[in-house]
Amino acid sequence: MGVERPRPSRRAVLTGAAAAAAALPAPLATRVLAAAPAAEAITPQLVEAAKKEGKVSFYTAMDIPVAERLAKTFEARFSGVGVRVERSGSERIYQRIEQERSSSIFAVDVVNSADAAHFIVWKRNAWLAPYVPEEAARQFPAEYRDPDGMHITTRIWLSSLGYNTNLVKAEEAPKSYADLLDPKWTGRIIKAHPAYAGSIMTATFQIARELGWGYFEALAKQKILQVQSSTDPPKKLALGERAVMADGNDYNLIQLKEQGAPVEVVYASEGTPLISAPTGIMKQAPNPNAARLFYSWLHGLEAQQLLIDFACQHSVHAQTKEKPGRRKLSEIKLMQEDPAGVEKAADEIKARYAQIFKV
Numbered sequence: 001m002g003v004e005r006p007r008p009s010r011r012a013v014l015t016g017a018a019a020a021a022a023a024l025p026a027p028l029a030t031r032v033l034a035a036a037p038a039a040e041a042i043t044p045q046l047v048e049a050a051k052k053e054g055k056v057s058f059y060t061a062m063d064i065p066v067a068e069r070l071a072k073t074f075e076a077r078f079s080g081v082g083v084r085v086e087r088s089g090s091e092r093i094y095q096r097i098e099q100e101r102s103s104s105i106f107a108v109d110v111v112n113s114a115d116a117a118h119f120i121v122w123k124r125n126a127w128l129a130p131y132v133p134e135e136a137a138r139q140f141p142a143e144y145r146d147p148d149g150m151h152i153t154t155r156i157w158l159s160s161l162g163y164n165t166n167l168v169k170a171e172e173a174p175k176s177y178a179d180l181l182d183p184k185w186t187g188r189i190i191k192a193h194p195a196y197a198g199s200i201m202t203a204t205f206q207i208a209r210e211l212g213w214g215y216f217e218a219l220a221k222q223k224i225l226q227v228q229s230s231t232d233p234p235k236k237l238a239l240g241e242r243a244v245m246a247d248g249n250d251y252n253l254i255q256l257k258e259q260g261a262p263v264e265v266v267y268a269s270e271g272t273p274l275i276s277a278p279t280g281i282m283k284q285a286p287n288p289n290a291a292r293l294f295y296s297w298l299h300g301l302e303a304q305q306l307l308i309d310f311a312c313q314h315s316v317h318a319q320t321k322e323k324p325g326r327r328k329l330s331e332i333k334l335m336q337e338d339p340a341g342v343e344k345a346a347d348e349i350k351a352r353y354a355q356i357f358k359v
Contacts, residue, residue: 158274
């Protein structure tokens with residue numbers, strides 16, 4: 001990934017206002033190389049071919065309960081095709097694929113990353129195989145499908161703030177990024193790391209662009225508890241290990257709250273970073289037919305509704321339904337995604353973040 005990029009705007013930390021988007025996120029823009037292949041349905045022939053292969057290898061940044069629920073549901077639907085879930089942070093997945101490819105190892109069939117910028121690189125490297133599932137072609141808006149058929153936006157969520165309701169009263173809870181700089185939160189904040197979690201890489205880019213790196217320099221003075229995955233802050237917040245989280249993800253907080261945990265989601269007044277996670281089939285996949293079958297099912301109604309109901313995330317599949325009582329994206333002030341900007345700035349973000357937070 002490149003290092004050079006335009007310097008992010010440096011707005012005042014306490015008054016900076018994030019760019020808002022009331023609708024769905026800006027899609028992942030990639031250069032059109034050729035027309036996408038014709039859409040293909042799940043046919044008996046594809047199912048039989050997938051069963052002969054017997055398995056599909058799925059590299060994903062989804063947290064384990066979500067990935068395993070999807071895998072088990074797929075296996076029940078298509079008996080005879082197992083799903084091998086390889087779960088890690090998006091940045092680790094990216095590094096693993098780089099290492100495997102450099103050694104001519106082709107172990108992954110389908111990959112899902114929470115850093116949409118990875119797909120810019122993989123497409124540029126010609127590591128993705130074009131494939132367009134029929135249902136996705138009909139039900140997903142074109143802007144959420146790569147024009148060459150290389151990837152699809154599988155799921156969407158937000159990197160929110162949050163707090164433990166046993167440790168923080170609602171009226172005293174932070175309502176903005178600026179609020180986290182109050183001395184009363186010193187030693188009480190937890191956050192994840194952009195060098196491990198792709199969603200935190202994306203969130204860090206958006207926050208630095210809108211509030212300036214000076215915000216992170218001020219936040220680092222708050223004696224932050226640094227963890228790796230975006231799934232860690234919500235879980236540790238629920239356990240009371242810290243009172244407030246500066247980033248992570250909103251879907252784990254929603255899951256935990258619905259299970260009775262003492263947590264609450266906060267969507268910052270400056271705007272909340274929006275994360276989209278595409279999925280693609282890798283070229284030279286060891287199980288190409290099982291890969292196509294799983295990829296098609298993953299972007300069908302059953303799997304997409306499961307991502308809403310069980311994972312508490314968002315889908316752009318036209319036939320899915322939001323669960324009553326949950327906030328809609330249109331009701332939240334959002335920061336805009338820019339995968340191309342993240343791809344250019346990733347190395348600088350990692351280096352600058354490590355320098356500021358000493359991690």
